[in-house]
Amino acid sequence: MLWKTERVKAWQWVRPQLWRADRILGEIARFLPSLSATLREVRPFWGTSEWEKVLSEAWAKAEAISIDYGVMERAEKVDVGDWQAVWEVLPKDDAAVAALGEHFGEDTFNSLVWAMDGKPVVTLGVKGVVIVDTPEALLVAALDRAEEVRDLLRRLPFKPASHW
Known part of the structure; x- marks a missing residue:
């Protein structure tokens, strides 16, 4: 679909x-x-x-x-809580997939896909994942561990996009 x-x-x-x-x-x-x-x-x-x-x-x-x-400027840039909170507020299709941008998925359920303009994300057989594609980096994480992304970002040797 x-x-x-x-x-x-x-x-x-x-x-x-x-x-x-x-x-x-x-x-x-x-x-x-x-x-x-x-x-x-x-x-x-x-x-x-x-x-x-x-x-x-x-x-x-x-x-x-x-x-x-x-x-x-002092607040955390993504403090909706976490990516799971974003997934919860977005509209979802019948498979509970919330997609921003172009997404083609088969057997994909309970997931958030945040695609860059002009670059579709294709998923097959995944469940409960967060996929956030930016020019600086690609995030793929378990949806139920999305609250850990902020801590992971603090440990990175580089700084990804501020909207993470």
């Missing part, structure tokens, strides 16, 4: 899982604790007549740093 998912559609499924508001607030607490404390202080005033005044005062005292720099 040939199943090709447009990356745009795939990201519509994945993106809400990547950076939900609670996740962003958690990362702010981790990397910008003073901003996190300020947000907790102003939260009770949301929707009240005092909101504008309290927010203005808090904003004046807040650390001058963008969320991009203060949080996003």
Whole structure:
């Protein structure tokens, strides 16, 4: 079966899982604790007549740093949890295969295939695998061990793509 998912559609499924508001607030607490404390202080005033005044005062005292720099660049790039979490949120075919890019598979089940544009991935007789193809490296791992990828990457003698 040939199943090709447009990356745009795939990201519509994945993106809400990547950076939900609670996740962003958690990362702010981790990397910008003073901003996190300020947000907790102003939260009770949301929707009240005092909101504008309290927010203005808090904003004046807040650390001058963008969320991009203060949080996003410090956070793990793939912290959806792991590749299994990505597999869980993506749409799957009847064999529970979530494919981004061009994939042709026979007797392939419960797997995630992340193919590069213009380079199809062909699978035969595999079950429960993650295949992530990037220009820098190719990852093939057991889906149930996907949470170990981050630790494995730390031990590599080279640095693969940041989206791993």
